[in-house]
Amino acid sequence: MQNLSFGEVNKPFGQAVMVAAKPTATVEIYVTSWCPYCKQAIKFLKDNRIPYVVYDIEKDSAAAKRRDRLSPRQGVPFAVINGTKIYGFSAQAYSEALGLK
Numbered sequence: 243m244q245n246l247s248f249g250e251v252n253k254p255f256g257q258a259v260m261v262a263a264k265p266t267a268t269v270e271i272y273v274t275s276w277c278p279y280c281k282q283a284i285k286f287l288k289d290n291r292i293p294y295v296v297y298d299i300e301k302d303s304a305a306a307k308r309r310d311r312l313s314p315r316q317g318v319p320f321a322v323i324n325g326t327k328i329y330g331f332s333a334q335a336y337s338e339a340l341g342l343k
């Protein structure tokens with residue numbers, strides 16, 4: 243019996259190919275340093291080992307402008323997860339956008 247590493251699939255004649263265990267998510271999150279919901283959102287992403295890019299809109303004027311172009315609606319956190327815009331933080335909304343169970 244052949245031992246396979248995680249992410250490998252047994253093919254005929256003992257060949258193995260790599261398969262993605264989970265698709266990589268694209269996550270951008272716009273925050274402020276004082277926002278408790280922003281901290282909850284970041285903790286959720288970290289706890290679920292989801293890679294993300296965080297932008298503090300009070301410290302990064304270019305990020306603030308980019309956020310305003312994405313949506314005229316104000317408030318943080320504002321996340322774009324796999325193209326889905328999410329206002330505020332909801333573990334359920336984040337999970338759905340990420341395809342988590």
